[in-house]
Amino acid sequence: MTNVLWVRASMWSRLIVYVLLIGAAAWTLMPFAWAIVNSVKTLADTFQAGAIIPFVDFTPTLKSWDEVLSDPQVVRAFVSSIVVSAGTTVFVLLLGVPAAYSLARFEFPIDSNDITLWFLSQRVLPPAVVLVPFYLLMVQFRLIDTWTGLIFCYSTFNLAFAVVIMRDIFRDVSTEIEDAAKVEGASAWQVFWMIALPLSLDGLVVTSVLVFAFSWNEALFASALTSQDAMTFSALVLASRSTRGVDFNIASVNTLIGIIPPVILYFFVQRYLARGLSFGAVKG
Amino acid sequence: MNHDATDRFKELACDYLRRRMGRRQFLAMAAELGFSAAVLSRLIRPARAALLDSSPDAPYESPISPERVAFLKTKPYRGTTINVMVLKATVGDGLKYHVPHWEAETGGKVNVAEVPIETLHTQIFSDLTSGLGRYDAYMTGAWFYGDFFQPQDPYIVALDRFLSDPRHPYWEPDQWLPAMKTLYTWQGKLYGVLFDGDAQALYYRKDVFTNPDVQAKFKAKTGYDLPAPPKTMKQMHDLADFFTGWDWNQDGSKDWGISLHAKVNEQGFFHFLTLAGPYVISPENKYFFFNPDTMKPLINSEGHVRALEDYVKFVSNGPQEQISWTLGQGWNLFLAGHAVMEPTWGDLPTLAQDPKESKVAGKIGACPIPGTTEAFNPILGQWKTYDLNQVGNTNGGSWHCVISRFSKKQDATYDFLAFMANRKNAFFNCSNGWTGVQPGMRYEYLPPAGTSSIAEWQAQGWNTADTAEYLHAYYQELSMPVQEEHLRIPGTAEYWHELDVNVSSVLAGQTKPKAALDATAAAWETITERYGRSAQKALYQASFKT
């Protein structure tokens, strides 16, 4: 990372940068703050106009948190989400990374750009359209309300995404080392496994984080394909509704709980993101 | 019938009546002689042992039959697990409350899956159409019934064979208010076990309406005495207008004449259905949705259009944002004391008793939905004047459980459902607001309508004055001779959604009432075509036969 620009910047520039950054941070944090405020209200309080500052406008209570955390269904759903998201990520990497490398390095009878475009087009159909066929498929394979079923579905959605991103990452990875290894007599597999993969680690991390995040947040298929055993947390959030509409306090607690695992993951892999990827921008 | 047979029959009858022969044997032998067993079995009811008031073995059932007491001693459902799909919160919570009690009594186990309201229909029918049959019972809304009877073999099971078995918990379908019972039956047979009984009534701030200063102001403005309760739509509108825009509850902020909610897909359209009823339903006409001979929609008739034009006027009597409110948000305006009226379900006065939720306990007035002095007959196409045309309704979900045809544990499932319908449990449900259940049985109402008492309600935390108001109005709503029909044909959810969206668009000022209702009618025609006009027509006509 370079500090060159910062070091050379004028006082005035630095001030503007900070003001903008703090503004951006405040803008980002505002809904979280609101979620926290709402999570310490009772349902009746959430309807109260002007109940904004705890202790001043209303009495905060931990009842909503208690209600959510002591519900075994919540814990189960949380575990389900972790299993499904992690499973999807692993599966997608297993299938997608080799495919991406292949598209980046080799020639095929069909232009690899077109193959990539085909992969991309898989993401166009809105989930609502394919929900029914997927549902029926899962019914046939008896995978309704199972983790495996959901992992299969999510992998399908995210595979395209992973292939497209990883392909560009591989195209960017310098081939000098690979060429050198080839000269030494390494097989294609060895080149892939021992050289290309490690060099593309940053890209792998980015892809994993994004696939994990997408799987974690997906609610539509989760609520359609699971109900008791494998219900994920996002499906549970979708269900923070009662006959009188949304339970805003419960939904807020759920939002906050739901954000924890992905953010922890993100926190740990930040440094990989920082190292930079060029997606083919810098050659040689 | 020859002479010998008649004599022989007399002999058999004597033997039976002197208890020398069992009922079954009598019926069998009479049948051999040529007497219809079906007719006879109706005349001769099986002797039931007298009901006990309660039993120490079954603390949660009252009344209870001795057969049941004996049955429970065998822990009949030990090892049996039943799966029930319910609505998340309110009625779902109500059901969950009874689960451990039933499990302790019978040894069975109940798995409850909670589903949010807008996916309930989808989840039920996905499960049924897939044939997976993962659930033994579903909590259903009254308007899903049509869809259950779509296939040749209906998806749900009739209750006759369970009802005559004294080993199951005792409950009284005969105690039902007729308008409510209809929703649980189809073509004469009972399919649903008692749980909730929804109807919309008008709730208002009695303390404000009976305040002399307020009354004087009202008379000064309109020229007539403040009607408490309002009887006609015009009076309701005048009241709403009068109470909008000034601080009549003395809390420092301007208040409102009415509270509604109209977010799409959140049951907001029931407000329109309820308030439009008196414009079209009358002693001369019971059809609100379709013409029973042609299955053409009636929804854009002159009466409906006028009803919508009047309904729109209410929007300015409440916060503009109520067009995007959920049900809870609408209730809150009234419970916090800022709205003087709200036409809605019985959850409102029930919630009002809870000091954590409301500031208006003890101040509730209730009355049936106001009527009109002029109603339109959409079949004949003409208006008619009345002194007062008031219409009852059963608008709402009236959520209750039905048993799936695919269930392999139908007896156990019925047992659980009947347990909750037993008088003691049913009364608990309807008098505790968080269950979302409203009274539908005579024994839940106060005399002279029913056999309950103020003390029973007070014991559950109700304010005396509110109880009397609420029960009286609710009972009237359900027992009015002229009732608004409850649509129960296949695709009801779809028909109503079209109406919901179009009404919402009028409320937002995007469309005019006539255009919106015409669009609704056109959309309804498409839906009817898709389901098959003749099939829909047959089912529509059948749904009126109770």
Add this chain to the structure above:
Amino acid sequence: MAAARISRGQYGARLKYVLLLPAVVWVVAFTFLPLVSVIRYSFAAYVLGRGITGYVGLANYIEVVNSARFWHSIMVTAIYVAVSVPVEVALGFLMAWLVHLGPPGTRTFRTIIGAPLFTMEVAIGYLGVTMFSSQGGLIAVLLAKIGIDIPWLSSAWGGLAAAIVLDIWRWTSFMFLIVLAGLGSITTELYDAAILDAKNHWQVMWRLAVPLAWPVTSIAILLRTIESLKVFAIPFALTTGGPGTSTEVFSATDYLTTIQFFDFGKGSAMGIVFLIMVSAVITVFFRQMRRRLG
């Protein structure tokens, strides 16, 4: 780039297929079959409880193309995407650039600004209901302090605006993360060179960072646009397509038709029409992008 390509020969001749095929087979199996199923339904009349009652040729497609509600939802979606995506790109790029400059506290800013990507859209929609409420919602209160009163949830266009604001909040972090990763690859020497040339930071950004990060950014824009066209959760949770149909995006219309009303025939036809329309758009988009990269 030619040096990077392995020409056809013994090296990797078989491996390339071994590496590629599992993914292709999977995608074919799990997307081709459902797609065929969708196409089949689109030619059928389906009724809940009775299944497919017959095949009706192009009737569903004609109904869809004649449906005002369908076109309205396309329009709402188009407005939604046309407003939110450019704003997200611009804001995301700007924030990435600012963080990239490396002021003290960069890591904190990076964490905070990237966090929204990990929230659930449904939850954000629900949060929005009380946040935008004119009855004391956070936004209403804050705006009132500077004298602005926007009818977020009480008017047709207000609902759409609120949904777009939430969308921007959540998805800017997506652009931010990807652009940031892309910017990280620009080497120090390039910066030194640029700084000698440029008059101020903004010129450095425009002349250097934007072009160099363009490959990254363009992929991200493409992906984001495709995702955005499928938008569902935020507007649905916020206003369920209302008031009226003013916030009903295409996915919502399709969801209601297919999932809520079990009208598989019409819903599938809708989906196919949408697929054709969007595929055409992204093919053009993709080809343009490839051309600019050379």
